[in-house]
């Protein structure tokens with residue numbers, strides 16, 4: 350059920366999500382410090398849950414907030430930004446009603462229990478974005494994407510990519526091959542049979558091939574890996590209590606439970622044929638996100654991921670929405686080697702023993718050998734259970750070095766996004782949206798990707814606070 354408003358918020362960072370994010374139209378951003386690098390030409394797009402309450406009603410989980418997109422356009426020496434809610438049908442109906450009407454990932458719909466089964470979930474459109482040549486997609490893993498105007502972020506409506514029927518979902522972690530431009534993604538179907546639907550699109554986003562793979566279990570498949578000619582899925586042992594969910598007495602989040610004795614299932618799929626190459630099973634863990642994957646000289650798949658010992662991270666993320674998390678659930682960066690022909694894990698190694706999330710690589714290296722993984726990281730000495738990740742970092746797999754951008758105890762950077770330099774393909778910039786809890790403001794910071802431990806190259810002021818979000822992307826001009 351929808352909870353009641355909780356006050357006061359105890360953590361300074363909680364101010365960023367205590368009020369709904371305020372939209373603004375295309376606006377020139379003033380430079381606070383530094384200068385915009387000339388090679389930084391393109392757009393940053395970021396998505397996240399921007400509204401966590403309506404009236405006295407609060408969402409049940411951080412994942413339930415209505416999605417709003419931030420676009421920051423870097424063109425020549427000018428930077429313009431806009432921030433808009435995705436105008437989903439559910440958002441518009443609730444806006445009209447002035448209250449929540451629908452259930453979502455972590456909340457059941459308000460109203461009588463016996464009427465729950467009749468109420469659809471709302472597409473929150475709040476998780477990530479995919480920039481196509483002629484549109485931006487707002488992604489949410491429980492449904493179809495929404496198409497928006499690349500410049501103004503005006504919502505055009507639900508998008509089927511010429512292959513998604515109304516009931517099919519298109520997840521929030523598509524992978525784009527930097528050489529062919531092909532886009533791979535998946536979506537889960539839950540019915541009598543759990544199915545993993547895999548999609549291959551051309552560079553315009555049009556779905557040109559798809560398949561459905563039946564799964565024995567897998568209530569929570571959030572991300573996957575493109576590694577050379579393979580797509581790799583690690584399916585954690587999260588099961589779902591179907592009856593309370595179908596009856597509408599339990600939210601999806603509450604229906605999920607950890608069953609470690611099932612182990613983690615590995616699924617290797619051929620990217621050409623979309624057929625299963627191998628399946629394996631290994632020790633239990635949970636991951637939301639992978640960094641990257643590639644094939645090494647021995648023909649093995651090498652990938653990295655942020656690994657959790659169980660599913661308690663879901664409880665922590667639920668509590669974040671209240672501003673008072675208390676569950677200890679740190680994730681750390683691991684590297685895995687896998688035989689793609691057998692699905693057997695050959696090595697699983699902890700590489701960064703520090704709380705982290707949102708591992709990313711340069712978009713030019715997705716599926717290919719990559720030396721660096723960038724991530725959000727915890728500041729040294731902080732309490733994992735009550736704090737958010739307060740730093741960004743880069744791990745160098747060649748030297749084993751972690752370089753950290755520590756923004757101080759009152760600033761919170763978003764997932765670091767790698768923007769390739771337009772003039773020099775071997776260098777790039779890290780763009781992050783920073784919430785300053787002392788001044789209650791948000792800024793855009795640009796770092797030289799090779800100098801995260803130096804001052805940012807440029808800082809730009811945003812007109813309003815951008816509530817903490819999940820994922821973004823960079824679209825080069």
Ligand SMILES: [Fe+2]
Pocket residue numbers: 476521522571572637638819820
């Ligand atoms: Fe994600």
